Amino acid sequence: MITLHWVYALAGAIFAAFALLGLRDATNPRARTTAAFWALLALSMWAGDALGDIGNGVLVLGLVALAGFGGLGRGDGAVPAPARQARADRFGNRLFAIALIIPVTALAGTFLFKGLPGWVDPKQATLIALALGVLIALAVGCLWLRAGATVPLQQGRRLMDQVGWAAILPQMLASLGAVFALAGVGEVVGGLVSQAIPNGSLLGAVIAYGLGMALFTIVMGNAFAAFPVMTAAIGVPLLIRTYHGDPAIVCAIGMLAGFCGTLLTPMAANFNLVPAALLELKDRNGVIRQQVGTALPLLAVSIALIYWLAFP
Amino acid sequence: MWVLLGIAIIVAGFLLRFHPLLVILASAIVTGIAAGLDPLAILAAFGKAFNDARYVSIIWIVLPVVGLLEAHGLQERARGLIGAMRGATAGRFLTFYLLLRQGLSAIGLTSVAGHPQTVRPLVAPIAEAAADAQSGGLNDDEREEVRAMAAATDNVGLFFGEDIFLAIGSILLIKGLLEQYGIILEPLQLSVWAIPTAIAAFLIHGFRLWRLDRRLNAKRNRGEPAP
Numbered sequence: 001m002i003t004l005h006w007v008y009a010l011a012g013a014i015f016a017a018f019a020l021l022g023l024r025d026a027t028n029p030r031a032r033t034t035a036a037f038w039a040l041l042a043l044s045m046w047a048g049d050a051l052g053d054i055g056n057g058v059l060v061l062g063l064v065a066l067a068g069f070g071g072l073g074r075g076d077g078a079v080p081a082p083a084r085q086a087r088a089d090r091f092g093n094r095l096f097a098i099a100l101i102i103p104v105t106a107l108a109g110t111f112l113f114k115g116l117p118g119w120v121d122p123k124q125a126t127l128i129a130l131a132l133g134v135l136i137a138l139a140v141g142c143l144w145l146r147a148g149a150t151v152p153l154q155q156g157r158r159l160m161d162q163v164g165w166a167a168i169l170p171q172m173l174a175s176l177g178a179v180f181a182l183a184g185v186g187e188v189v190g191g192l193v194s195q196a197i198p199n200g201s202l203l204g205a206v207i208a209y210g211l212g213m214a215l216f217t218i219v220m221g222n223a224f225a226a227f228p229v230m231t232a233a234i235g236v237p238l239l240i241r242t243y244h245g246d247p248a249i250v251c252a253i254g255m256l257a258g259f260c261g262t263l264l265t266p267m268a269a270n271f272n273l274v275p276a277a278l279l280e281l282k283d284r285n286g287v288i289r290q291q292v293g294t295a296l297p298l299l300a301v302s303i304a305l306i307y308w309l310a311f312p
Numbered sequence: 313m314w315v316l317l318g319i320a321i322i323v324a325g326f327l328l329r330f331h332p333l334l335v336i337l338a339s340a341i342v343t344g345i346a347a348g349l350d351p352l353a354i355l356a357a358f359g360k361a362f363n364d365a366r367y368v369s370i371i372w373i374v375l376p377v378v379g380l381l382e383a384h385g386l387q388e389r390a391r392g393l394i395g396a397m398r399g400a401t402a403g404r405f406l407t408f409y410l411l412l413r414q415g416l417s418a419i420g421l422t423s424v425a426g427h428p429q430t431v432r433p434l435v436a437p438i439a440e441a442a443a444d445a446q447s448g449g450l451n452d453d454e455r456e457e458v459r460a461m462a463a464a465t466d467n468v469g470l471f472f473g474e475d476i477f478l479a480i481g482s483i484l485l486i487k488g489l490l491e492q493y494g495i496i497l498e499p500l501q502l503s504v505w506a507i508p509t510a511i512a513a514f515l516i517h518g519f520r521l522w523r524l525d526r527r528l529n530a531k532r533n534r535g536e537p538a539p
Contacts, residue, residue: 044366078383081388093393098381126421188315251502256475272467286457291468
């Protein structure tokens, strides 16, 4: 059966290719340490399960040491603009067709693979279909555009260098969340928030729940970490048991109040910092800055919706 | 209370713009020590979680495809296409993408689109090309703003679409947690209550995109010289 481990093997191969190509990249002043960083990530993809917990911890220390002390540089290798324009005129809308192969394969594969449970792990159908889409797009792209097989890897390496250490930030923050959970950070925060509610005020409790969800999500970068804490501290004892709120409405909209917090925090790296790197923004927080104007009114609306809809 | 020191380190580290990877590691070590954990246990917990979260980093496998297409003029082609379309504006295009992203997420197709696979190669260049045409030439700050808005639109569409889908992680988390308190709910009872906020998200973000269009159009009408 095809499982996520096949995709890890593919990802490991791609990171290894980035490392090998990076090693020979004369335009990158820190070619060796940059290559070592992607090589460690390839090792994690290939052998993460065999390394053991402490082994993986040491691997993370290596990644952080390489990136944290300025070991990552950027290579070049971009195709000059006039050449790109000439190729754009030549290949036309074929380029869009290839670009759409990945989302279309992911979409079709998700449905198709669920019907083939013996062949493909149904829980991971979309990620496996996404990887398949990448392989198809690469094959079609190289043939149709008459590009050599190293062109996509070289260009991918260039883009990867631009993303740099931000590439592993989401994984690092998920790991920090695990340490926070082990240390019981959530319970302490929940206790503090519940003490801040004015006595006997339903509106105060609703605001504390919605704001607490958003604030704790801003700190943790993840509404999933905030939700159990805020619901245990305020949602269940006050909103549901004391004021008889509808649990479905309180919790469903409460979670979305947390999502408003996700729009506002660098801790949600894969949504906010990674695209800034990927789109080559000068301001690391540029995406967050654009999201403030949507997140704050939406948070207010969500809190109001809980107050109006959940209570009899 | 001492375990909150780790949060203080995170906040201070991001505000002072220290290297985020070092800040995260420092926060994990301090939090673990404050909770009375052995340093090796902290390292093992961190390593195990890092390995378990590998699927998050799979998405980078799309970069070779994006790189191949960009080297062959994908962004230039996007500009050409938008230039030939009358009435295409950055705000209208992003509103269309917002609706599409919300709709796809609401039927559970969250990984079909995203920053590496659709925003970098398609959404951001198309929005930028449209904004360029309608404003009579973007300056650097406006170019940044349009790109950032493209990324923001993807996030808003994803977050406030996915909870409408029954089997998404957040719905299952809510259901599981409430069961611990003896409250039994069906996923459908939860997911329908994601709809009001989803509509509000579309209206608020759509309004902001409409305002973006007005600003860009006004610039051309003032006849400011292109940079």
